[in-house]
Amino acid sequence: MPRTRNLRCSSLATTESASMRYLLLAIGWLSVALGVIGIFLPVLPTTPFLLLAAACFARSSPRFHAWLVNHPRLGPWIRDYLGGEGIPLKAKVYAIGLMWLSIGFSCYLVPLPWARGFMLTSAVLVTVYIARQKTLRKRT
Structure with missing residues (x-):
């Protein structure tokens, strides 16, 4: 154990x-x-x-x-x-990819320019935050 x-x-x-x-x-x-x-x-x-x-x-x-x-x-x-x-690279890519997919779909559905701007700004800030986090290296 x-x-x-x-x-x-x-x-x-x-x-x-x-x-x-x-x-x-x-x-x-x-x-x-x-x-x-x-x-x-x-x-x-x-x-x-x-x-x-x-x-x-x-x-x-x-x-x-x-x-x-x-x-x-x-x-x-x-x-x-x-x-x-840190965070595993796979988790970073997965989180950022799914976030942008859902934000893109939401921007397509929501016609309000201010709402699209808010969603895109939030996505950019979260992407920067996740990307700046330390990446966990695989243990050998």
Whole structure:
């Protein structure tokens, strides 16, 4: 059985408002579900959903955050990013490609110039953000 790092959540800030905590928990679990579906469904990206879940759990439940990060199947998808080691190149290409595909389709459907401008600006900024993230090198 491979050993996993035990990332402690004691330094993570949890949300004080009960309603916000439950909202973050719900978004976190929905993101976990979508991330798991994305493992099997090629159209749905896995890593962004698991990162969103980890962020939601970090603010709402240290226990669920630790569970997700240390999970034997789901943890490796996000551990390298959270550890500062980067995002796999395949995940970067996949996320940027699907984003531009969906933004392009949305721009085709939405006739409002200001909405198209907003969507395209958002896509450019997210692309720059993802591209500037450290790329995880394959281990040999």
